[in-house]
Amino acid sequence: MLPVLVVAALGAAVLAFATFGTFHRGARRAAAAGLPMPTFRLPVLDAGLLEGDTTFLSSDELKGHVVLLNYWATSCKPCVAEQPLLMELQDDYGDGGLRVVGVLDGGHAASAFDWLQGHHRERFLTVVGNERVARAGHVAGLPETLLVARNGQVIARFEGYSKERDPYLRQRVRELTTKR
Numbered sequence: 351m352l353p354v355l356v357v358a359a360l361g362a363a364v365l366a367f368a369t370f371g372t373f374h375r376g377a378r379r380a381a382a383a384g385l386p387m388p389t390f391r392l393p394v395l396d397a398g399l400l401e402g403d404t405t406f407l408s409s410d411e412l413k414g415h416v417v418l419l420n421y422w423a424t425s426c427k428p429c430v431a432e433q434p435l436l437m438e439l440q441d442d443y444g445d446g447g448l449r450v451v452g453v454l455d456g457g458h459a460a461s462a463f464d465w466l467q468g469h470h471r472e473r474f475l476t477v478v479g480n481e482r483v484a485r486a487g488h489v490a491g492l493p494e495t496l497l498v499a500r501n502g503q504v505i506a507r508f509e510g511y512s513k514e515r516d517p518y519l520r521q522r523v524r525e526l527t528t529k530r
Contacts, residue, residue, distance in 0.1 A: 416523065419498060
């Protein structure tokens, strides 16, 4: 009986990691809704970064926009599954002021850039994250998405990914991008 419980517990732990991944173990889990968007100045994941000509994105540049701040990693299957929706939202609502910003779980920038190009997933901006930005967003797992209103306040936080959530997120983005 005990070996079965140990195997079941180990299986649950592996499933949780595969489903939610990790950003940084030190990140605290807390309700981010109602808090301001994390402030940051992060390198943009593009060819320039790899060639030493780094461009940065600052959270100040996003003021006045509706923002989907999506923490992700290429090794996170739910993160990868969520990206088609994020690309669609950027395409559909970008003219209305939406900015989808992927925050890559630091490290491995070159392989992530190759992955984005190879999978044709460059339709929204990706920056290379760090532990400070993960903590500021109260991120403890991947994927995690913050929906930020034009006033800079986080109004919704989505942990993990479920396709059933897509219509709700689309509706919220539509509402926010049609308000001026």
